[in-house]
Amino acid sequence: MKPVAAMPLPDPPDSDRSATAMRVADALADAVGHGPFAALRTARALSDQELRLGLDFVSVVLEVASGSARAMAAVLAERIEENGHPDLH
Numbered sequence: 001m002k003p004v005a006a007m008p009l010p011d012p013p014d015s016d017r018s019a020t021a022m023r024v025a026d027a028l029a030d031a032v033g034h035g036p037f038a039a040l041r042t043a044r045a046l047s048d049q050e051l052r053l054g055l056d057f058v059s060v061v062l063e064v065a066s067g068s069a070r071a072m073a074a075v076l077a078e079r080i081e082e083n084g085h086p087d088l089h
Helices: 014-032 036-044 048-083
Strands: none
Touching: 014 036, 014 048
16 A cells, blocks of 8 residues: 555545635735735745646636737727727727
8 A cells, every 4th residue: 555645636626626726816916916026935835736726727817818808909900990090988
């Protein structure tokens, strides 16, 4: 039988993974407001699993933000083409 320390930990349920990922991203977002050293200090306090889940969460957020930005830019370009000028009001 393997020692307990060598046995892999089971994956937490999806709801726990999501909650952990959001908690990690939130903690780092708060830390970034206090500067890069605070963000690094916060990241260093996280477990490997928390770091991985946080990275997964942030990559999804960036993917959504990128798609949203492309869609908004496309619509704005369409409106400029239709009106001949940007409608910024």
